Amino acid sequence: MASVTFHDVEKAFGTVKAVDGVNFTITEGEFVCLLGPSGCGKTTTLRLIAGLEKATGGNIQIGDLDVTHLAAKDRDIGMVFQDYALYPHMTIGENIGYPLKVRNVPTDARATRIGEVAKNLQIDKLLERRPGEISGGQQQRTSVARAVVHEPQVFLFDEPLSNLDAKLRLEARSFLKHLQREVGVTAVYVTHDQAEAMALADRIAVMNEGRIVQMAPPLEVYHRPGTTFVANFLGSPPMNLLPGKVALDGEPRFVGEAFTIPMQSHVETAVRQHLSDGAQVTVGIRPEHLDLSQDPVSGGFQGPLYALETLGPESLVTLKVGDELLTVRIFSDDAPQLADTVHAAFDPEKLHVFRENGERIPVE
Amino acid sequence: MTRATRTPPSQAQRAARFVLGRITFYVGSSLFAAFFVLPLLWLTVAPFSTLANLDLRLPDPWSLQNFERVFENGFAIRALVQNSMIQGFGAMLLVTLTATLAAYALSRANIPGTTAITYGLVLFSSVVTGTAAMVPIFLMIVQLGLIDTHLGVILVFTGGLLPAAVFIMRDFVDSIPRSYEESAMVAGASSWRVFRDIALPIVRPGMMVVGVWAFVQVWGGFLIPFILLRDADKMPASVAIYSFYTEAGTPLITLTAAYSLLYTLPVLLLYLFVNWRYGFRFFGGIKS
Ligand SMILES: Nc1ncnc2c1ncn2[C@@H]1O[C@H](COP(=O)(O)OP(=O)(O)O)[C@@H](O)[C@H]1O
Ligand SMILES: [Mg+2]
DSSP states (O other): OOOEEEEEEEEEETTEEEEEEEEEEEOTTOEEEEEOSTTSSHHHHHHHHHTSSOOSEEEEEETTEEOTTOOGGGSOEEEEOTTOOOOTTSOHHHHHHHHHHHTTOOHHHHHHHHHHHHHHTTOTTOTTSOGGGSOHHHHHHHHHHHHHTTOOSEEEEESTTTTSOHHHHHHHHHHHHHHHHHHOOEEEEEESOHHHHHHHOSEEEEEETTEEEEEEOHHHHHHSOSBHHHHHHSTTTTOEEEEEEEEOSSSOEEEOSSOEEEOOHHHHHHHHHHOOTTOEEEEEEOGGGEEEESSOOTTSEEEEEEEEEEETTEEEEEEEETTEEEEEEEEGGGOOOOOSEEEEEEOGGGOEEEETTSBEEOOO | OHHHHHHHHHHHHHHHHHHHHHHHHHHHHHHHHHHHHHHHHHHHHGGGOTTOOSSOOOOSSOOOHHHHHHHHOHHHHHIIIIIHHHHHHHHHHHHHHHHHHHHHHHHHSOOTTHHHHHHHHHHHHHHHSSGGGHHHHHHHHHHTTOTTSHHHHHHHHHHHHHHHHHHHHHHHHHTSOHHHHHHHHHTTOOHHHHIIIIIHHHHHHHHHHHHHHHHHHHHHOOHHHHHHOOOGGGOOHHHHGGGGBOTTSOBOHHHHHHHHHHHHHHHHHHHHHHHHHHOOOSSOSOOO
16 A cells, blocks of 8 residues: 655646646545546546556656656556456456466465455456456456455556446445445546546545646535536536626625625625625536525526426426526425426525636635 | 239239249359369369369279379479478468567557558568569579578568568557556566567467468469479479479379379368367457
8 A cells, every 4th residue: 555646747648738737645545536527637647657658747656666767567556447458368367366477476376366356356256257258347346356456556447437337337336435445545546427436535636638626525525616617527417607796885795697696794705805896706506505486585596497307306497597507406396386487595605606717715 | 802812923923033033143153153163173073083184073983093193202292291381381480470579569669650661561562572573582592592492482481471461460469459458567567478468369360360371372382482492302382283294294184183182281271270279260359
């Protein structure tokens, strides 16, 4: 088990900077998820840790060792690839045992260890089969088994659940969480699925365009998103973001095209500290923090109904506020008789405020 | 009623037309097949007849006399079981191993232009080898002191076959996902080990295809050994078959047929062996 540290790490492919000045420290035994949209540099970051890509700037440390120029084979890492990368010409047992074979572990000891790991991952009945003869879920477990078998310093996962169907994915997710608790090894896990990151991570690193935008525990990222990008990426559906202006003349409030939100006193304090009168802002409110109301609410929203989507126990109600859409998440049982004009109220404590450039104003 | 009686004939007509169509198809394709099969049939039957000519008829009586006379021809037999084997397997090994290594490097190295090199080589080889190049090749082999040696023949064949072999092998190597090799690297394997443990076993079907193909090319090649060899003791079967011609230049059909049958057997056996041992496939990788 070891920590992983990035100092100003850069990776350029020609003129494309896939990773652009990344800094972080992942402590021993921590489970970190790299989360971000496709093409933001997650896989490249992971491959830099593994040594499959060479950094074009900065340096990388595993434990106390500077590994920036160390070959992949010498980094003592276990990695689960997106396509699992099981060797098609070897049996499941041989696949799992390959890292041990390369380390010249004697055949007996190898067999014992393969049996142990396979039993733990519930694939001990499949050891004689070939990768083509087992299911996707079993392939995924085999791939995990091969990554843990030699007890590596660091565990790397590249979207390991993306090739599983929905039901299996949830099952495999719980299983990985369980495994992580049991083994407790340092892990870096790449995903573009925010729910997966929320469920698994000790800390989430949200990436965008080769940079880490925010790195914090899941609830912190959820409750205090550092930028509008993060706010928009997490949550399902994501946070409602509405452009507006600060108005400090008279009663302090946020004024949008089709809404007025009075500031609470602690919000006003923060706003006065960071912004001036008339400044452009984005106000954010999560769909789950909004509620429908029969009557107009002061400081709330109203507008014509745009869409009603029932998702089982919950429903999404979208209304049109000026030119913007506002989504409200409610329990389907509470779905009111919808009039043409819908009113929505929210808990003012849950309001988020962002500068024009997208940075969060700390209002709490 | 009238309507009911009118429908069946049209159905029958349709059926008749269908049957007729099928018959035409089968007769046509049989004729087509016969065109290719007849020489093969002749080859399996004629050697056992003492009176063989170019007609296809069952031997009467069946006889092994032709083979006895062929085996008396020490020159032809040595050509078949020794010289053709040395040259065939020699070039096969050299072509397959070199092409595999080259294809692996061309596929995996991060060097721009590797695809251009591959295609360029193939194009170039079709221009350079063959009859037109025999004079310069002959001069080169003389200067290298390899004239009248098995090695000279093997090298010239290898040179001619390599570009196409690299091209075929590259297709196989390209079809292996890189993640196989990468996961082996992360598991702790050196580059050589990755090649030996992962890439090589997966491209083996490709190597077999290339190997058999190269063997067949050399086995049937006439011009190169005919020009580069002097010593009768080193001539391969493709040249030695002319020892069954009369001095006037007409083939002794009985003996030529028997020798030809022996001549085809190794290729057939090689194919069967490879097919049984490794499976013969023309596409890369292994289904996972
Ligand atoms: N081997 C490569 N050659 C050129 N560009 C690459 C290579 N690998 C990744 N990139 C580019 O780097 C960026 C980040 O890619 P990647 O790390 O795979 O993103 P993610 O895993 O977040 O989807 C993308 O723009 C991608 O096109
Ligand atoms: Mg990726």
